[in-house]
Amino acid sequence: MSMKNSAILGEALISMRSTGLRTFLTMLGIIIGVGSVVLMLAIGRGVEISVRDSIASQGANLFIILSGSTTASGIRTGSGGAATLTVGDAQELAGLPGVVAVSPNVAGISQIVNEGQNWSTQVRGATADFFIIRDWTVSAGALFDDGAERAAAPVAVIGATVAENLFLSDEDPVGRTIRIKNIPFQVVGVLEKKGQSVDGQDQDDTIVVPLTTAQRRLFGSPFPGAVRVIFVQAASEEAMKGLDEKIREVLRLRHRLGENQDDDFTVRDLTAIGQTIQESTQAIALLLGSIAAISLVVGGIGIMNIMLVSVTERTREIGVRKAIGARERDILLQFLIESVILSLGGGLIGLLLGGGLSMLIGSIFNLPTEVSLFSVTLSFVVAAGIGVFFGYYPARQAARLQPIEALRYQ
Amino acid sequence: MSQPIIQVSRVDKSYGTMAPVLRQVSMTVMPGEFLAIMGPSGSGKSTFMNILGCLDRADRGEYVLGGEDTTDLTPDRAADLRNRMLGFVFQGFNLLQRRSALDNVALPMICAGLPRSQWDPRARELLDKVGLSAKYHSRPNQLSGGQQQRVAIARALAMEPPVILADEPTGNLDSVSSSEIMRIIRSLNADQGITTILVTHEPDIAAQAKRLVKFKDGRIVYDGPVTEAGMSA
Structure with missing residues (x-):
């Protein structure tokens, strides 16, 4: 003989409805x-x-090998200052196990002219594999292929930003001729928009021409086949492990570097940059998380406080209920359910609010925010836990009231 | 001869170091009796009623209610016993303020775990019986004192208890409501044979009972028929 749980739930809801604003606060x-x-x-x-x-947009599982510094009259030129890498290096690296694509590049800043318009941008000479590594396709026209590379054809694929600046919006750049360093190039394709890179550079402000064309006609080179950068793409994240060491071995051997000589190249790994960014994001998340935890504890204490007030206010009601046969469990559950509803209700509203805000922030800052099932589950479990933890003490106080003292209470 | 419904033997009760409130009180009540308990304030009659209602416990002595010894009841067993055996009518009505008359009457049945399909018709029937058919959904603050006390009586009857304990049931009522409430209480005793114990300090209320028990200084100083002599004892 004891109260039904559904009846206890009903009792809790009725008493909460009568104190609406307080419940909300x-x-x-x-x-x-x-x-x-x-x-x-x-x-x-x-x-x-x-x-x-954004790391994937620069190429997934990518190593970037920069040619090394040279020292001339005591002045060191920095990375890329000396063309110590060659197409031959790239070809050999392509043979390493785990490597799926290799693209040697030269690059330089040039003034580009199209009729009345001109624009200064980075011109990159690259093999066709470059587009595979970058996972980059065209929005109009076509990419150049190995044939154009072999023939050192004067063709160019232009980035979206360059297209915007050299051509009017209603013009189709494909098929038009532009001048790079006064040399005519035919535009064969416009690259798809990629947006900013991890370090905030506009990836679309670029022109890509075949490596051979760039070497022979645009930039020249201290010796045939020299390149500034080699992109090496590994098959997978696993394949990247140890590959940088193998790359170093191959290049040191090819460059005939002695035991005590420094590398004349640098191997970079973009995932390291990603890790740094994620670490700082995690630090911010941790900070927000501790603020949230404090807020939850304060919220829980607020619930406890209000429940204690509620128990005092309803002392007489508790006395009446006990006099007519309510058991301790009935009273305990009634108050406990009330505090759990308070915290769960708060959890639900908080979930909707947090979800809504994250969508808003996502759309303002163009961030793919996502409310996961995990965070929904977490917020409900935590909210319910707080309700039980902070509601138990007041509920027990209520359940243990002596009926005559409760009835005497004014 | 049937068993007594209430048997109190040599009960003592004191609070702290103050003078004892009840001393060696004994009383036997047979089923169907109608008792009035009187006495000046501080005489111990309220404490005695609390013990009869299983709301408080005697320090010493024995209290058997409906054949069950109440000396060592756990709080929950006492709650069950109150629910089954006793109906309470208080001076201040003690209705739940935010609930309808119907919900208030249903409360003991809800506490007993009865489903709505059982308590709803029963609560309506009880409210009909006390003449509040039109007030099912009224809240206590929409009812007069007399009407509130009738809701309280309906609530006391919900579990068909063999005993009704009424503590100054007319104390807060005008004379018209008061006589209406007393008419209902008398009929419960006369027509349904419910054992009724009521505490009052008004002689004309006490006069409607069949047996009078007077308290003074924690002792029963009179126990017998309702007479002039008993009133002034």
């Missing part, structure tokens, strides 16, 4: 806490996705 701490947890997780996820995407 009590929930506020939980709303803020859960809201910021959800927001933090959504933004963290968004940053992670966007960092991953």
Whole structure:
């Protein structure tokens, strides 16, 4: 003989409805806490996705090998200052196990002219594999192929930013002739827009021409086949492990470097940049997380406080209920359910608020924010836990009231 | 001869170091009796009622209610016993303010775990019986004192208890409502045979009972028929 749980739930709901504003204010701490947890997780996820995407846009599983510094009259020129890498190096690296694509590049800043318009941008000479490594396709026209590379054809694929600046919006750049360093090139394709790179550079402000064309007609070179950069793409993240060491071995051997000589090239790994960004995101997430945790604890104490007030206010009601046969469990559950509803309700509102805010922030900052099932589950479990933890003490106080003392209470 | 419904033997009760409130109180009530308990304030009658209602416990002595010894009841067992055996009518009505008359009457049945399909018709029937057919959904603050006390009586009857304990049931009522409430209480005793114990300080209320018990200084100083002599004892 004891109260049905559904009946206890009904009792709890009725008494909460009668104190609407107070109920809402009590929930506020939980709303803020859960809201910021959800927001933090959504933004963290968004940053992670966007960092991953932007690294992938520069090429997934990529090593960038820069030619080394040279010293002339005591002045060191820095990375890329000396063309110590060659097409031959690239061909040999292509033979390493785990390597799927290799593209040697030269690059330089040039003034580009199209009739009345001109624009200064980076001109890159690259093999056709460059587009595979960058996972880059055209929005109009076509990419150049190995044939154009062999023939050192005067063709160019231009980035979206360059297209915007050299051509009118209603003009089709494909098939038109532009001049790079006064040499005519035919535009064969316009690259798809990629946006900013991890370090904030506009990836679309570029022109790509065949490597051979660039070497012979645009930049010249201290010796045939010299390049500034070699991109090496590995088959997978696993294949990247140890590959940088093998690359160094091959290049040191080819460059005939002695035991005590420094490398005349630098091997870079973009995932390291991504890791740095993710680490700083995690630090921010941790900060937000601790603020959220504090807010949840404060919210929980708020619930406890209000529940204690509620127990005092309803002392007489508790006495009546006990007099007519309510058991301790009935009273305990009634108050416990009330505090769990308070915290769960706060959790739900916080979830909606955090989700809404993360969508808003996502659309303002163009971040792919995402409210995951994990954060939904987490916020509900935490909210329910707070309700039980901070509601138990007041509920027990209520359940243990002596009926005559409760009835005497004015 | 049937068993007594209430048997109190040599009960003592004191609070802290103050003078004892009840001293060696004994009383036997047979089913169907109608008792009035009187006495000046501080005489111990309220404490005695609390013990009869299983709301408080005697320090020493024995209290058997409906054949069950109440001396060592756990709080939950006491709650069950109150629910099954006793109906309470208080001076201040003690209705839940935010609930309808119907919900208030249903409360003991809800506490007993009855489903709505059982308590709803029963609560309506009880409200009909006390003449509040039109007030099912009224809240206590929409009802007069007399009407509130009738809701409380309906609530006390919900579990069909064999005993009704009424503590100054007319104390807060005007004379018209007061006589209406007393008419209902009398009929419960006369028509349904419910054992009724009521505490009052008004002689004309006490006069409607069949047996009078007077308290003074924690002892029963009179126990017998309702007479002039008993009133002034």
